[in-house]
Amino acid sequence: MIEFREVTKRFPDGTVAVDALSLDVEAGRITVFVGPSGCGKTTSLRMINRMVEPTAGTILVGGRDVMDGDPAQLRRGIGYVIQQAGLFPHRTVLDNVACVPLLLGWSRKRARARAGELMELVGLVPETAGRYPAQLPGGQQQRVGVARALAADPPVLLMDEPFSAVDPVVRQSLQDELLRLQSELDKTIVFVTHDIDEALKLGDRIAVFRVGGVLAQYDRPGVLLARPADDFVDGFVGRDRGYRGLGFLSADGLPLGELRTMTVGESVPERGWTLVVDADRRPLGWVDGGRNGASATAVRADGLVPGGSLYDTGADSLRGALDAALSSPSGLGVAVDGTGAVVGSVSADDVLTRLAAARADGAAA
């Protein structure tokens, strides 16, 4: 979809921002450019819509060289979300979103109708349509930025550190929202960030750049965590990469163990941990039969030991399974199905066995 062929950008002062970059951006996926400042990630992004022109090499978008033809026309077909949204302060939210359709020559009425649809898509209430950007909080301004970039339904979306200026909680929700949107829209998204966690969360593929505009590694997130190409990537990916790498390994085939369960009102067994569940088999907490002479008395709902995280067998990776085991007071992780009902237990040993098997298969790729 987007191809970089030996692309170099040298600025007039002699600095090389991007050095012989060759990579293919997959259509319909999120590709993240990540790296420290001065690594050329933003310059690379801006060469896609010709905001920056390459010194050497070729960039193809949909098979066409971006240097052929009119840059303004090219840009109208490529959505762009900038840091701090870059909204037009003198235009209402609705008119901001309607901008590119109007540039493309749509009638005002059609452009505004389309802008209304987009606002709904990104979760903006209709009352914000007539407001000016300065009247909205930062997170909502970013939503307007995304809506504006999507207004003319471009196949390609470029995002330049779009969530860097909002607080961590809002950033998380914007990231989740982007993943939800992408599952509906299947755009070819190139996303620039300096935050490796954001890259690992959003990217189908991740390009790690090092200072000087050299591509250090271009891989799926699981591979990046499991097999960093060199010390730079290893250091950049950061701490806990082994543990975080589990997040990209499927838990399919993980054996579930037996789990003793009971309901409130039943007598506590003589020894060992028992999980207390409600009528729908949802976990409430644990009782320890050997403690405080609790055995043989009836279980009360207010006397339970709180449980750890739950392992959703339908959705979670090995990381979710291991965390369930590690955070459970009994050492047995509670496995639940999509409705939240208990289906069995998972142990840390089983997760590690599964990990070893995945390594042997090379399934980490």
Next chain:
Amino acid sequence: MVWDWIPRNRELILGLLAEHLVLSLLPVLAGLVLAVPLGWLANRSPAARAVLIPTAGVLYTIPSLVLFVVLPGILGTQILDPVNVVVALTVYTVALLVRSVADALAAVPSMVVAAATAMGFRPARRFVAVEFPLAVPVLIAGLRVAAVSNISLVSVGALIGVGGLGFLFTDGYQKDFPTEIITGIVLSMLIALLTDALLLTLGRVLTPWHRLAGSRG
């Protein structure tokens, strides 16, 4: 005060008032039209800025009477031609506004300009649709200074015979007739205040977004 002097000279006073308005406000318009492209150039090219901004500063320091007297020689006009006053005040307006325009354009956030470019605005349309509207608040502030300053400078033209209400000062002084002088002062103050208020209102109407900035709700 000889109050009945005023109604008796109604036609003279109204004529001078109209002349005063034209002589002071026509240059504001002409100056604005000239200052926008010059300010744009100064904002775009550091070399142009290095020439234009100091030149504007120097022009503004030339005493108005000198300019009124020298211009006929440069323009080839008659010494009593009102064009001299209009041109002189246009020069002052441009001198004031070039800097305003350049600063106002420089203050447009670079993210906003980059976003406009990335969306596919060509430079001319981007200027008209994004950069210029965002420069309006600073520009209006510059226009208010220029308009009020022109209204007071026109009176100086009376010394060369073209001065709108300034005629009431010179004439009243020669006749030792304070009523005429005070009438001139009050009227020029009034039109200065009114013009200022009008520009202020115009600015508010043109930039509803500007007052709302910061009032989230």
